[in-house]
Amino acid sequence: MHGLCTFLLLHVLTCVGQIVNGSDIIHGEKVPNNSMQYMVSLQNNFGHECGGFLITHNFVLTAAHCGKDLTHVILETTNIRGNNYLKRGIERKYIHPDYLIPGLGSDIMLLKLSADVDINKRVHTIAIPTHEQNVQENQICSVAGWGKTEGWDVDNAELRVANVSVIDLKLCYKEWRVLPPNVICAGGYGTRKGFCQGDSGGPLVCNGIAVGIVSFNKHYNCKYPDVPNVYTDISPYVPWINKVLKENNYHL
Template sequence: MGAAILLWVVALLSMQVFSSAQGAYVGIVNGRVAKPDSRYMVSVQKKNKHICGGFLVSESFVMTAAHCITWGEDLTVMVGVNDTRIPVKHDYVHPEYDFRTLHNDIALLKLTKAAEKSSSVEWISLPEKDGDIKAKSVCSVAGWGKKKTNGPATYVFLQADVVIMKREKCQKLWRPTEISKERLCASGKAGFCQGDAGGPLVCDSVAVGVGSFNEKNNCDKPRKPNVYTKISGYLPWIKRVLKEVKY
């Protein structure tokens, strides 16, 4: 991504704690410096400070986690290695989002102007139809943030490989938290932590999930897999927003 990517992040907000999981503001543990092909990634910012990750799904829309959005707050996104800042015109939080359980933890951000495609800016493909990712598939996550629980911030954009877990196994590990069919689970020696949420889970160059929550206070060696909102479960809503919303 180049050295300029390091300027995207100027601060990290404190984590939010839920009853059995930590959701907002998660980063990458045991990651590596991200590849240049991650040019769909953006930094979602409030008052010019990084609060969450996100990713371009078209020239006009960014996808992120619903829990990253605070009603009435003005947001901007930073795209590309040239730190292009684009204000958010409107946020579309899924109408059935539940902040207590983080069900339907997905949102779309409408930009005030279109992002210009370049060698450092591109949007990522979404699934064409609803369906689960095969267990044991190797996918990737990317973001900024802490590399261990409550550790110091690292402002390097990191990427890591993770492995998709069967929903039944994930449900047993997360009980009583419900792992519905609209969620995906991934585990491995890497994953997210405090510092950045809303980034994509990417399998075969397609964004299949949005980072939602992980095990509370245990980024380094979690006993429970990271949980993502499954994008394909929301395709009708996504298509409706992308189609109906015009400048």
């Protein structure tokens, strides 16, 4: 058994070299003002780094691999270069204890903000699963973010969204050959829609519920990859999320 586990780990690490953290929304549309008001831009001293989404007055959910160098978040806007937005510092980062790298799974993190956010007409929370969430093959969901839309030299200040279809996990495993546990596959794979490098941490939203978190794709290939995009499945991590929130006197 030990030899088998060692072999599987080496196989995963070999494939990890093909994995690229998620980012840009490809062939999406601009999000109208006063829409998707749960979206959050995670920033460092140089600007936008990742996406995230507000789940309580004081907590943002995002990908664990976004954790390095983050200093603050921007809310209440679809245009992160505008002047009309809300800014909050990051008081603490809660990275899932099983996380090492995206290709090995548990790519999920909670950010506690430096102060509560008022829920109003300009900023909302989004629901996450309360139990096992079974998305269906070919179900149409959405993914949004502020990443580049074409090439590597075109920054995108406007929030964009694309509709993507959920891909059967058996097919996803077949195409990737190896995947971590607790993932959802949607977009990419012969389509012209999905995410690319830069919108990591944003939500996969199905029927108004954030069911997944943008995690990784393959080879920086956004036009478009021959394998499905991969998201962290939120539902298996709900007990951990609730534990962190309870420790901070918050709840969903």
